Amino acid sequence: MFLWTVCNNHIFTNVERVRRNLTDNPRCMICDASDEDVSHALRECVEINAGWLHLVKPDKVLEFFSMDIRAWIYKNLLVPSYFPIQAEDWDLLFGSILWNAWLMRNQHIFNPDGRSRESLISQSYRMRDEARSALSPVVVLLLGLLSVIGVNRLLVGLNKNWEVSFNWVNRQCNSVVDKLVKIAKDLPLPFYRFLDSPTPVLDLLNGDAGVGSSSVSC
Numbered sequence: 001m002f003l004w005t006v007c008n009n010h011i012f013t014n015v016e017r018v019r020r021n022l023t024d025n026p027r028c029m030i031c032d033a034s035d036e037d038v039s040h041a042l043r044e045c046v047e048i049n050a051g052w053l054h055l056v057k058p059d060k061v062l063e064f065f066s067m068d069i070r071a072w073i074y075k076n077l078l079v080p081s082y083f084p085i086q087a088e089d090w091d092l093l094f095g096s097i098l099w100n101a102w103l104m105r106n107q108h109i110f111n112p113d114g115r116s117r118e119s120l121i122s123q124s125y126r127m128r129d130e131a132r133s134a135l136s137p138v139v140v141l142l143l144g145l146l147s148v149i150g151v152n153r154l155l156v157g158l159n160k161n162w163e164v165s166f167n168w169v170n171r172q173c174n175s176v177v178d179k180l181v182k183i184a185k186d187l188p189l190p191f192y193r194f195l196d197s198p199t200p201v202l203d204l205l206n207g208d209a210g211v212g213s214s215s216v217s218c
C-alpha cells in the first residue's frame with residue numbers, strides 16, 4: 001500500500017500539503033535544505049541520503065538519485081541487482097528503507113522525543129530479515145510490493161501461515177488512501193489483485209489532480 005501511494009505521489013510531503021492548502025511551508029522540517037517533495041523525503045534528506053550512498057554502486061549513484069520516482073521504484077523492485085552493491089533481497093530491503101524513512105520522518109515531526117536510536121538502515125535490515133524469514137508479518141510493506149511487482153512474496157508469507165488483516169486508519173484528507181484501505185478491508189483474504197483501479201479510487205484520483213487552489217474536503 002505504501003509503495004503504491006509513493007508511486008502515485010500520494011504521500012503527504014510538505015510540497016503535497018502546500019498543494020492541498022494544509023500548510024504554507026513546503027520546506028523539509030528535518031534539514032531545511034530544500035522543499036520536501038517525495039524525492040527529497042525518500043532519497044535526498046540527510047539521513048536517507050547517507051544510507052543510500054552506503055548501499056548503491058558508486059557508478060550508479062547519479063542515476064539512482066536522478067530517476068523519476070515511479071521509474072526508480074520499479075527499477076529497484078524489478079531489477080534488484082541494478083543499483084545495490086549487495087543485491088540479496090534488495091527488493092525487500094529497498095521497500096523497508098522507504099517505509100522506515102517515512103516513519104522516521106513522521107516521528108521527527110510529530111513525536112521527536114519518541115524517535116528510536118536505531119539507525120534507519122539498521123531498522124531496515126532488521127525488517128528485511130523478519131520479512132525474509134516470515135517470522136513477522138510486514139503486511140503493509142508487502143502489500144506495497146504486491147501492487148508493484150506481483151504477489152510472489154506475499155504468497156510465500158501466506159504459505160508460512162502469516163496472520164493477515166486489514167485495519168482502516170483515518171488519514172488527514174488523504175481520501176484516495178482512505179478509500180483504498182476501506183475497499184481492501186471488505187475483500188476476501190488471502191489477497192485480491194486489482195487489474196484496474198477501482199472506480200471509486202479512480203474518481204478520487206481524477207478529482208485529486210485538480211486539488212490545490214481551493215479548499216479540500218475530507
Ligand SMILES: [Zn+2]
Nearest residue numbers: 028030031045
Ligand atoms: Zn530534509
